[in-house]
Amino acid sequence: MSRTTHPLTIGVTGGIASGKSTVARAFAAHGIPWVDADDVAREIVEPGEPALAEIAAHFGERILQPDGRLDRRALREIVFNDSEERRWLESVTHPRIRERLSEHLDAMARGPAPYHLLVSPLLLESSQHEMVDRIVIVDIPEALQIQRTVERDGVDEDQARAIIAAQMPRAERRKRADDIIDNSGDDEALARQVADLDRRYRQSGFPPSP
Incomplete structure (x- = not known):
């Protein structure tokens, strides 16, 4: 801390x-x-976000829904059973989540709340x-x-x-x-x-x- x-x-x-x-x-x-890291994790894999393009290039279209959004269940099943793939996914998502969280935290710090x-x-x-x-x-x-x-x-x-x-x-x-x-x-x-x-x-x- x-x-x-x-x-x-x-x-x-x-x-x-x-x-x-x-x-x-x-x-x-x-x-x-408050900011919820789960919400931010969803933000960074929305269509058009670089993270989603990188994930789709790695895992293929099997992790995409017909509308181009991430199929979370399909991806979860892959990485839950494969620690190496989970680490790869975290290497893509965690830095972007942290960066986006920092933006939210900085904005809240400028607000009136104690x-x-x-x-x-x-x-x-x-x-x-x-x-x-x-x-x-x-x-x-x-x-x-x-x-x-x-x-x-x-x-x-x-x-x-x-x-x-x-x-x-x-x-x-x-x-x-x-x-x-x-x-x-x-x-x-x-x-x-x-x-x-x-x-x-x-x-x-x-x-x-x-």
Whole structure:
């Protein structure tokens, strides 16, 4: 976490189906803006973007839909089963995602909010953690993670377990946290935790680690 300029950039991450976007919206209720790295990842592979042309040249038209847009499911199936292809894809997309994120963060830093969020599932696995001042982990038990993934994404339990196994272990994420939000409860419990963090970030700028 190398940046120390104000306003603060707060990184928000967590495993699949932990509720990162839900947490971002809870902060937004307090007037806090955010950028979602998943949204940016979609932006940089839109038709006409250099990344999409490079990906299509590498994998062929099998990863394109009839309208020329990226077929995310087809690409995901390729790279999920081939670590070398996944690394190649990351070499194409990650630098462009980081550049676009920097643009969004700079714009938010010029705004009136006392701090802003970078929401990213790969915050800790990529160099994106270098772009934030503080890391918030959205945490839920693995059993609940599996249940929510199955319900949300329409995958079976084995697929959900495989996705979770491919991510950073929960214990490791928690070790890297400056703050942890427990999102295993109801909306009110989440709102209370976010309100508490919002007060701390506003009052002291850089609150002590718990």
